[in-house]
Amino acid sequence: MHWEKREMRRRSRLAAACVAGAMWVTAAGADTLRVPADYATIQQAIDAASPGDRVVVADGVYTGSGNVDLNFGGKAIVVQSARGPAGCVIDCQASVSNPHRGFVFNSGETAESVVEGFTIRNGSTANGAIDDQFNGAAILVTLGSSPTIRNMILTGNYAGCWGGAICCSHGSSPTILNCVMTGNTSNDDGGGVFAWNGSSPRILNCLIADNHAPVTGGGVSIFDTGAVIVNSTIVNNVSRFGAGVLDSSSQTAIVNTIIRGNTGGDQIWGRPAVSYSNIEGGFTGAGNIDAAPHYVDASTGDFRLLSGSPGVDAGDNQGVPADAASDLSGLPRFVDDAFTPDTGRGAAPIVDIGAFETQGGIPCTGSERIASSRCRGDEFEHRLIVKLKKGAAGDAFAVRLSTGETAYGALNDRGTGKARFDQLFGEERGVQALWGCGATDEDVYVCP
Structure with a gap:
């Protein structure tokens, strides 16, 4: 019976709190109610929860009665997925003609009523x-x-x-x-x-x-x-x-x-x-x-x-x-980008515009370099392809020509990247690569 499961959880709460690697901390006197381990549906767990409790829903696709049109009933509880929205779907x-929604809040719930990760x-x-x-x-x-x-x-x-x-x-x-x-x-x-x-x-x-x-x-x-x-x-x-x-x-x-x-x-x-x-x-x-x-x-x-x-x-x-204080990806706000002048308001580091914060702080491999700077094309049009290699996956880069043109990007999983410039002609000129970690390299190119 549900009340028996609830009492067993209460008795084991202190012991469970000592287990290393716990994914969350509940307030003293609060329970964690698990779906579907303890309750077959999400609504059953919500109905059984008391203020301060946490309902944790395992990965899976949840459908039908008890898993849609969910209602907290005014309770100050947290209802969350175990591992985030990608794997836990309502x-x-x-x-x-058959209307249903995920959640309805209509009982004066406050900020302490939290739905998360679906x-x-x-x-x-x-x-x-x-x-x-x-x-x-x-x-x-x-x-x-x-x-x-x-x-x-x-x-x-x-x-x-x-x-x-x-x-x-x-x-x-x-x-x-x-x-x-x-x-x-x-x-x-x-x-x-x-x-x-x-x-x-x-x-x-x-x-x-x-x-x-x-x-x-x-x-x-x-x-x-x-x-x-x-x-x-x-x-x-x-x-x-x-x-x-x-x-x-x-x-x-x-x-x-x-x-x-x-x-x-x-x-x-x-x-x-x-x-x-x-x-x-x-x-x-x-x-x-x-x-x-x-x-x-x-x-x-x-x-x-x-x-x-x-x-x-x-x-x-x-x-x-x-x-x-963290961005949509869960990464920190207020991260300085060495390639970009500060144009916002406040003491550095200054926050970015948008839902995502460009991240710095990826360490250098010590082997970052320009692999090649080659022109391709014909007498009417040339393209300069600058290839980078041996950087850290995900690190940002900028490739700047002596003409002032600049291309930006991020290294792939192999630590390589590529920048392209169109319609370049003339004598030998310089190219500089800068990595977000602080590494730099230089080369020359000529597009005849």
């Missing part, structure tokens, strides 16, 4: 207007609830009205931290996140990409209230008004955020307070820029910034709250 298997996919509401039953296809937060939503992947969900991934309504202000929202759709507003009626979400270190809303806010739509958006990357969303962000009340604050590549309307609609952000087309505000971000590989959804990006060391240190 598949709602929903449709307009993928929620294939959620759906019915089609309709305004009422909460039509909103928030992955997560609905309503009726004065303000939980913490952390380290989640919300993808492929559909809302019949507002909030393809998350809807915040009726005075609810959750913290949405280190989350990925991609490929979600609303039938009206807020392809990623929608908030209204006195709700003010905090959106920190989030990637909001490839979401769609036919009317407003392909990424985020904020009605009649304000939100806080910090160190997020909002890209490739689609909507008619505010393809990236819509702020109807002009009360939203956006800091250290990339809003680019959104289509169908302006990147931002409304007059939010925007600062130290990279906005396509520009936007009034201190420290804002309009420059190609130089992602690692946007074609594969890798929106990390390459070393030397104009968004590196260009944010506002004062804009980073204490609970966003």
Whole structure:
């Protein structure tokens, strides 16, 4: 029986706390309830939990009754996956005619009610207007609830009205931290996140990409209230008004955020307070820029910034709250990039713009070098290919020509990299390679 399992866990709690290599620490007097080892479904574990308890869900794909439409019932508990969102999936298997979502918070939950580390996919509401039953296809937060939503992947969900991934309504202000929202759709507003009626979400270190809303806010739509958006990357969303962000009340604050590549309307609609952000087309505000971000590989959804990006060391240190001290990858904020001048605000090291922080500190191998600098082409066009080798996997690099042209990149798993320059002609000139670890090498090239 469940109460017997619970009592056994209480008696063994102190002994378990002494086991080396524990993955988390629970408060004194709190229990860890495991799914499916102790409880067959996630909701059964939530129902059995007491304030301060932790529900830990093993890797797997969870479907059906007891694993969708999950509700904390106002409890201050943590519900988390054991190993992160990649391996722990809540598949709602929903449709307009068979609506289900991942979680609903509607009992006044506070920041101590935490959901963490799940993928929620294939959620759906019915089609309709305004009422909460039509909103928030992955997560609905309503009726004065303000939980913490952390380290989640919300993808492929559909809302019949507002909030393809998350809807915040009726005075609810959750913290949405280190989350990925991609490929979600609303039938009206807020392809990623929608908030209204006195709700003010905090959106920190989030990637909001490839979401769609036919009317407003392909990424985020904020009605009649304000939100806080910090160190997020909002890209490739689609909507008619505010393809990236819509702020109807002009009360939203956006800091250290990339809003680019959104289509169908302006990147931002409304007059939010925007600062130290990279906005396509520009936007009034201190420290804002309009420059190609130089992602690692946007074609594969890798929106990390390459070393030397104009968004590196260009944010506002004062804009980073204490609970966003690591980036979306879980890596530290405030890492200096030796290739990039500090253009942001604050004492070095200065935070980057966007959801990801470019990392330094990879040690040199001592064998970094330019393997070759060769020109190829014909009498009409030449290409210079500079190949690097024997570096540390993942280390950043910059290749600079004596003409001033520079290419940036990161070494592959073999510790090699390549830079390409087009249409080069003339006499022998110099090329310099710089690695993030501090190594340098020089060579010469000639493109006849």
